Structure formats: structure tokens, C-alpha cells
Amino acid sequence: MIFDNYYDIDIQYNGQSLELDCQSVSFAIHDSIFSQLSSASFTITDSTGLYRNNGLATEGNHIQIQYGLNPLPDEKLVTDFVVESSENINVSTPGILSGVIRLNLIHNIYDKQVVDTVAYNQKISKVVEDYCQAKNFKKTNIEQTEDKSIWYQLGVDFSTFIDTVLVVNAYSNNSDETPFFCFINSKNEFNFKSYKNLINQTEVETLTWVPVKPDAMQLNSILDIKPYNTGSKKQKYTRQKTIITRSYIDGSFVRKVSETGNHPSNKASSSKIPIVSQEKATTDYVYYNYTFRKLEDNNSLRARINYDFKDSLFIEKYLITTAFNPRLVSGRIVNLQLSVASPNGEGIESSAYQSGNYLIEDTIHSWDGTTKKAITTLIVSRKFCKSINKTLVDKLVW
């Protein structure tokens, strides 16, 4: 249904379009590279109580949300969700179970999970590819891995198996010693990729933060922005690790130092990690146990080491609000064009230090039927900056 000749919104309930007035519903669709399953919340005003009475709020119902822009039909967000839980936000009329119902939705693959015990004697990317067969994803982006071994799914569902075993052990020569991420974005695209391959993508949008008049706002205009850092309490331990393994050949212990700058290791020489530190000091000490006879098993050991550098990948962040833009989903790259006051006091100028490509970690695409507001909120981050900031260039250690 096209609303205001611009917004393309449709809600389907167990396969049937609800034919709702878009002003009577609100929803927010969420995806994240840290969460395998996309999710959503959906609220609807049930003034008579008949929606709940007829089972709309029942766990297990299938809800499909289609959310797009008329000018961008190919970018429409379409996901099949299942009701995970529900609540009435209020009960508005005394004596009648009416009010606003909120459905908490999760990607419908949640409903298809089977707890099983299986052994897979394959490389991890193949295991994931087989899993994605017949799952009706719009697209699958699965990076090939070099880790053929026996992988055990023991008494868990496959989604848990991905999170606890496959993602942790996945290794590809192209990953450049970075960990893998597995997530379904709001376009129902299944992704299993290393951080290196995520950040190497071409940007899907350039977002600008410059003051413009409301009637000059465009799809790529930033409405609000909040810069912040992850903070050293979360990631300081990743700066320089002493990593110890043990040789399966003679039992000897092998020590190695790995720094945050090794993950990824190949980067432009101008790239710096925006952390000022007086010295490179050891911040963690980890024993990873034995090495292995087979190359593929040693690859997975490297993957587990890389996985433990995950927190080091998201140093500088921005919380950004834009008009609803379906191009912006987790796992994609945006280019931020940010400005600061001109040093000579005349107007503003582009900040070369803060502008650049950022990885979208997290998005929420929301529709508020009451205010008819369509918003996209995203968290973007980066690990490296170009050391153009002259006051920092000598102080950035890595």
C-alpha cells in the first residue's frame, strides 16, 4: 500500500494482507551484525478488543512487514516474522479488553529451528550454505572458508550452533585475521562474512551532516548525530595480547604477541587506530591450548584467536538518525561527510579526520503511524582513521 505517494507499507498476517490504515499502526524493524536474527516490534490500536480476541497477539503467528519507498522499489525491506511475545501497552476502555497491542516479532527462521545432534564433515561455509537452502532468503552472502573439519552440533538448534561454533571457528585466507559475523539484515539477506570483507564493500550511501532548510532535506541528510566511543573498559584488553599455544609435537609452549593492529593486518600505512597511549603494554594473556596436526584445524584455532579481537573492531561510533532510508541495513558501508567550524572562523569545513567510510553495525527502521514519521536510526563504527588530524598523528600508537 502506498501512503502519501511515498511510503510503501504492507502488513501481512498469516499470509493475508491486513489492509490497515497506516496511521493506525507503528512498527520498528531492527537488525544488527551482532544478532543473527532480525527482529521487530509492531503496535496496533485494538479499540474493540477483537484483534486480541481473534488471536492476533498469539505466539507463533506469522507477520510479514513490507516497508519501502515508492521511488526505491528495489530497496524495499521485506521480512517474515513470527510473534515471539506480546503485551497490551494499555487497556483503554473499562470493561473491554481493548487498547494498544504490541507484538514482539522475530525473524521466522526462529520458528523453524530444530534442536538436533549432527556431525558435519565439511568446511564451515559449506555447512552454512546447506543450511540456507530453501530458507527463502532474498540473498545469501557467504564467504568461503578454509577450515574443513568435523563440526559437532550437539543438542542445540542450528542458530545456536552458528553463534557458538561456526562463527567462532570460521577462517578464510581473505579474512585478513578478522572474525566472522553472521546476521540476517532487514532485507532478509543472510550474511556470513568476515569483518575485512564487510569493510571492503563500496558504500551504499553518503550521509551528510550540514545545516539545511527543512525543505532542502534529502534522503541522505543526517537529521541527528551523536558521536561516541566504545570505551577502553570494553576493548582495552584487545590492544596487545600475549597469546600462548602448545605444540602438539613436543608439548612446548609457544608465546606470541598479537596487537590490535594485526586484525586486520593489511591496511594503508596512513591508517591509524584512534587510541592515544603512552606505550604499548600487554593488556591480555590468553592460553589457547594445543596446536593441531591438520592445517584446517590450525586455521580454526587462528579463527578463535581472531574472534577474541572482536571488541577491537568498533572504536569510534556514531548514532545517526536520518529519514527512512531502506538502503541502510546492517553490514553495509556508509560514507559520512561531517563538518566542523572553520578554523578561520568563516563558516564550516569538512572534517577530513572524522569523515570517511563506516560500517553499519545496527539499524532500526521505524514507522510511527500517529505522527506519520518514518525514521532510520543507525549505529556506525570504524576501527581505523586516516591520521590527518595533525595534533594526534604523533600520539596515535597503532
Add this chain to the structure above:
Amino acid sequence: MVTLREAQVIDINDPDKAGKIKIRILPEMELFKVDVLPWVGIYHEGTGITSTQGVHILPEQNSFIRVLIEDWPHLRKIRVISDDYVEGIYIYNNTSLTQVTDLTAQTYPQPFFKKYKDGTIEFHNTSSGEYGVLYKGGEYEIHDATGNYLINVKTNKLKFYNNTTSLKSIILDLKTLITHMQSTSAFLDGESRPCTYTQTSSDATLLSNLATKINSLLLD
């Protein structure tokens, strides 16, 4: 995460000859094909491990054991730490030492013992002090309650020897010496006349049986 699980031994013939065994973790791997089951190491007790010392004892195929999985759910470091306990197949009531006729009557919980796949039993009654081994064919050796050391090889033979000789050889030589000494001309009296051993006929059977006994008990 570290976790302890039950398992069954599937194969002890490690192609790397590195003491690993193939196991089936139960119940999760109950229906897995053999080729996807993991090979795991064993934490022994005894000598510590270097390139020149260690213990090589493997649990038998199809036996139940306990394993420590030190990196659940990756299952890359699994170690056998002990036997399992299954009340219904506990070994005491399936074991008999009555073939050790020099052993006194045993009352539960004695004796303590270790019984192997071939039927060999190493036993020790820690109350009476009886200690020994019953072998698969019924032969045994025992240090009994009074301190005697007894060896019963049933219808088989014993061998005591070193690089130069053996007990059998020594006894056979003694037998030969006795035979020579029994002959008429072996000894002369004061007038150089041969003496006669007066027990020759009565000892003939003894001498003949001695040969049979030596060959029966002692191995060349």
C-alpha cells in the same frame, strides 16, 4: 566451557600410534557414523610424560569411560580421565578367584582387583595381605597371608635363567652327577676296589621320575 561426559570406546588403533582412542560421546553421538567420531587423548596417572617416559594403557574397545571436554562446544580438546560407573555391570560379582587354590576365602569388599579383557586378574586383599595374579589359563602366583610366595603354572612350565645358564640346566647337571656317583666304579675303597652304591635299585625309580619331573616343570 569445561564439561564432563560419558562416552564409549570405539577404536583404540590410533593410526598415528600416539595413544589416542576413538570415542562416542553419549548420548549425543549415539547415532553418528564411526568416521565422524573424535580421536581423543588420555590423561594417565603414573610417571608424568616426557619423550622418554610415560604410560601406555588404553581402555578396551566398547568399554564405558568418562571424558573431560575442555573446550565445549568446539570439541577440539577432549581427554579420557577415568572409567565410567555402571551399577548393573560392576565387575565384582562377575569375578571369581577360586582357581587360586592357595587363596583363603574372600569376603566382599575384598579383595581389590583389576580384571583385564583376557581374564587376567591382579588382586590384593588389603586385610589379609594376599597379593597375586591369576592368569587367563588358570595359572597364578601369590604372596599368601603367611608370607609364602607360591607359583602354580598348572600343566605349563617354569623357566629360570640368565645369560649363561638356567635352573633346569643346573638340575640336569646335578642329576647327571648323581647318576655317575651311583655307578659301580665311581668310588674306590681303601684297597682300590670299586664300591657299590647299595640303594641303586631302590633309587632307580626316583632317578627316572626325577628326569620326568624336571622336564615337566622346567622349560629349556
